[in-house]
Amino acid sequence: MWIRKRRKGKRLILHIGQPKSGTTSIQDFLAFDRQRLARQNYLYPVLENVENRNAHHALSYSLRERVERGVRIKGHDASRQVDIWGRLSDQISADCCGTVVLSSEDFYFLDYGGRQHGSAIQELGKWADQHFDEVTVLAYLNRQDRHVESWCNEIVKHGIDQTTLPIAKIADRLPNCHSNYAGLRSRWMKVFGNGVQFRPFQRSALKDGDAVMDFCDVIGYEPSTAVRNFERKNLRVTRLAFEVLRNANRFEHNQEVHRVCVKALQEIAPEDSRDDLKVNPGLFFEEAMREKWRVSNAKYDIGFEDPELKQAVGDPVPYSLWQPEDLVPVEVKARHLMGSNERRVAAAGALLMAAVEVMRATE
Structure with missing residues (x-):
């Protein structure tokens, strides 16, 4: 000190x-x-x-x-x-x-x-x-790879700038x-x-x-x-929910509607079981970004496990690892919300449905 x-x-x-x-x-x-x-x-x-x-x-x-x-x-x-x-x-x-x-x-x-x-x-x-x-x-x-994934998740979860970029592109723009x-x-x-x-x-x-x-x-x-x-507060959304919200950002909406979407997705949490596998987060990002992390860790050794990110080798892999059937619970939830008499809830349902349709069209 x-x-x-x-x-x-x-x-x-x-x-x-x-x-x-x-x-x-x-x-x-x-x-x-x-x-x-x-x-x-x-x-x-x-x-x-x-x-x-x-x-x-x-x-x-x-x-x-x-x-x-x-x-x-x-x-x-x-x-x-x-x-x-x-x-x-x-x-x-x-x-x-x-x-x-x-x-x-x-x-x-x-x-x-x-x-x-x-x-x-x-x-x-x-x-x-x-x-x-x-x-x-x-x-x-x-x-770094775990932190950047979490921070990109936070950006999409809270609707910051309502970005539609994939996670690797969001990461490239971070300070x-x-x-x-x-x-x-x-x-x-x-x-x-x-x-x-x-x-x-x-x-x-x-x-x-x-x-x-x-x-x-x-x-x-x-x-x-x-x-x-007082363990774990401000939990992030699942990787599939991240993709749904990112595609929902293609359509103009306000923060209130966005928050309803986040709450709905957290309630159903419909992520494919493969998301629970120990996929190294570094694999979601480009090699240039991984090298930047390795250089920093070589200059300052904080004591991370796998500081050189040796397990994060190879071409980037898709982020959410979802399958078409994983969208079914999201679609069911969206239809339920669309039937609400509350305008923002119904709007959130319509927004989720639109995101699902975009994701199905780009499978």
Whole structure:
């Protein structure tokens, strides 16, 4: 850890993600355990007038809006009316705790946008230097092929840009932070030195195979027994559902209708049994992308299983591994939704039916 040479007597644990590495579970648990945390000399701050009080996304959004060209991120409009970082500073100064924990996977994206007014990570470092002697930047990183698959799934699940691209093409457009972990680490170390700690997000490397338990162990916190109830949140959709949603994006629709489609697909989860086979996710992506991952892992060995992705060799394979008969439950569900008296539900049914028809036509 990097020790700052000023006598403020406090340390900061800055949990920056990555997305899809148990972050929601960690944040929900820390929020649930706030009082016990306080008794053990930890502060997990509450941000007022923000969309998510269990996490600290608004802090990261505020930093990014300062430095990124024209960016304005939803989810913290109320916080724009106040100095959110100033209020946090006052809260920290007034609290007698020894350790402050901040958590947002949006911190992971600092300095990867269209920067215009400097570095958000440097801004964060300046703020931290005013309050803390010791700073640990902590991230859990999934092996690149697994992470990229999960993040592409998240993009389609939430209807971000309503892309119709196949997964390999979506991956090609992702920021470097999703693949070049060596470069990501270098960005943070320039500001926080050896306080940057990246851990592999894989069961064999986590305490009791659980990210929440591991996080508590790393920061030295003795959690309540409720820790066992905070496993896996924000589950992704199946690979077949990913393909259905991607094809549904061919047709204009709003976010409400999209959410109904996602819920319906999660209810039936009609994935072909072959999707459960241990297909190496690296095989879904082009060789140029795999090589990019190997180069990064050669520069910075985080401890992944198969870091050189030796098992991901050969031509890319189809993503969802679905068969025509796998579309039958989707079609049945779509017809059921189309019969609803609620307009958005009926619209979701029609959208799913249209996606099925496109997929049948392109088998």
